[in-house]
Amino acid sequence: MGFAAAGALVLSNQLFPRAGSRLSSSSGLLLLYLSTSSLLAAASTPRLYNTQASKSFLSLPTCSVNNNTCPISPYGLRLFHPTPQACGSNPHYSYRIAASYSAKGHRLHPGRDLFTHNGLEQCKSTITDIKECKLHKDKRTRPRSGQDAFFVSQVGDSDTIAFGVADGVGGWSESGVDPADFAHGLCEYMACAARMFPEGSKAGPLHPKDLLQIGYKEVMQDKSIIGGGSTACIALAEPDGLVEVANLGDSGFMHLGLNAVRHFSHPQTHAFNTPYQLSKTPERMLVQMAVFGGTSALADLPNDANVTNHRVRHGDVLVFATDGVWDNLSPQDALGIVSRSMLDLGAWVENDAGFEVSEDLQSLVQGGSKGNSDADSLQAKLALAITKEAKDTSLNTKRDGPFAKEVQRYYPDENWHGGKPDDIVAVVVVVVESPVD
Template identity: 65%
Template sequence: MSLAITSATGFARLPPVSRRGTSTGFVSFALSVPSLVAPAHSSRTANVHSQRIPSLYAQPTCPLDRDTSSATVGLRSFHSTSHSWPSTPRFTYHVAASYSAKQDRFNADQNLYTQPVHDPSQSKIDRLRNCKEALNKRPRAQSGQDAFFFSQVGDTNTTAFGVADGVGGWMESGLDPADFSHGLCEYMACAARSWPHGFNTTSLHPKDLLQVAYDEVTDDGDIEGGGSTACLAVAEPDGNVEVANLGDSGFMHLGLNAVRHFTQPQTHAFNTPYQLSKTPQRMLVQMAVFGGASTLSDLPKESSVTHHKVRHGDVLVFATDGVWDNLSPQDALGIVSRHMVDLGAWVENDGTMEVGQDLAKLVQADSARKADGSSLQAKVAVAIAKEAKVTGLNTRRDGPFAKEVQKYYPGENWHGGKPDDIAAVVAVVLEDAPWRAKL
């Protein structure tokens, strides 16, 4: 999670006042860390609690416990990325997600989502609200304030997927941050599924998808308020992948034991990432009557957009800060490479790394049913989430977040991992066999 700032020096992650007027507008999940977190983190929270500040808009020092800090709204709790041949290569993206809520024990079998078989008939959606209401009839994934989604784009072979991380500080205002992040992912999934309905573009871009979903969340009376970061992609069958990132969730593009790209977080200040938000009307009235600093609110158009060209056997990893605050890019590369090699997806041949011949079988591409937990993408996603979970509870191993705290707040003496909700979405890229045979 993360903070919202009210001034150049403040760290209170406050609920953003919407800078928009009225607004318009598939699968999502949330996570949090298990009961293991309490004993592992108890020694550090004692000092943090002594730094609680008295007022909503007071300037905190270093809010190391963002769930318990009284610097509320917007606070992201520390706990709580052309050839002239007769035809072009075609790619499919095989997706799985693994997640864990901060207060829960990690369960690889239960906290797993794998890509369903595409049914083009499901793209016929008249209203996104109806689509979301249908999704709400299913149990929400036990991923805490983190959420994720996957969907085919309309009746095409294009796919969209990504993650969102709810801002924990809204809990101090009586709001569940998971409602915003899960709602955002549900609307992104529904909007992608119903494309081109509701869009005025000839192709879907992730920033536009995020805008439509944000408009729907803003208009949805069942979502009173909240805030979230987002990192999502639209992956085309020609191998072009466009990514939009807002905040400190992030994306990695890996290929044959190498990091091809890693997103840089968007932040206003330390632990204060860019974030979408919706401020409840009651809070707007209070601020109008009693005054006070305006709250942080960024817009989808401020997302950082990058473009990538994928290859056969590449791996795309989208994750919330519960992963990236505990695992460095080198850590993530090591986890992915180890499993890709051990399972035969990447193989060494005369000193060079190649894609294994059984990749289609490993991702269960030929199956008419939903991929299961034994698929390659599921095993890689579980491995990333599990390692982030274990590292977050390790009080001796300093992760990326601990190193940042030591850099900016050396007096805090912060060591170890950062218990938090975790969501990791993994997509393995598979090139169609007929094309590969021509090469």
């Protein structure tokens, strides 16, 4: 992931690990490294979204119902249009979640690099202090996902689930800071805040932007996290089928249903390969900047996150992932992977009328266990399929992924081809309507 360095312009290999062999030293890409003045100019202009992604989306199959997604209202109220499924009924949904991950430079181990969420707990967390909750999370037991992180947590003792991904800004390693600490710490604090809810939260319902704000505040106050930065894509999924998402930067998500894309997120960027990001500047760097002057690190705020609301249906699939996935897989690629897997595994069924959700979906999300999901569950297989394809593509020097196409678009003189090796995290959610008693 890109990042504007504190104190000085950074070398091209911070944004492009293979720049020494793939990019010339006179490359126009050096213009990407922004000074304070250019950052302020970017902040004062409208957000730059990836228009290439929206063009690609036009070629994808889309749903006949266009009201599954709506932006949040200016007053913070959730506005949803009724869908045929929701009319005259009050369905109850559960969310079966799995995550697959692979650190840059490491081989993917499907049996090890996998997390499955085993459903709701029956009681609220007894811990009421978020810092105490964070202390219970041992750094040595973190997923081997490199600088990328994720979390899944029940919200209090409700049936609402919070989950999301965070992508640590790799450029901080050049300043002696471990970028993983910020991203993993952010996710750990958000998981604690969700599980403890409503302890330590403002009155009223919890929203993903609130969760992001809590996590960011705690990271900023945590002296064990020296510095760093991260993008984030966070969701709260409610049992009535309403899902609210807050996305900051170039991590992102897709909402898929019955071989169609219902929604995909647009990255927030200040410039090419320079996404919106939360950040924390180490004290020593702040002192150096105060004494010697220089540029400051790029720092956006949780309130800058783009918020959308979605209504999900039985058999829908949500894919949340860091840019290690989206830089290597297009929306068409992701749809193809999910659709093939859902059909091959029997979760979706194709007939003369199109596609429908299989009657076996409930058993498929449970995998080989009764009640709890495991590595044989549908969601685990989907997550692994996405991670494997992204990993393979990132190492393929002949297959141009979305990142390569963007480089070719903005810098046609560069001889950039193939994938983009990076840390990878994919969180997959399968929506299941609970049977009527």
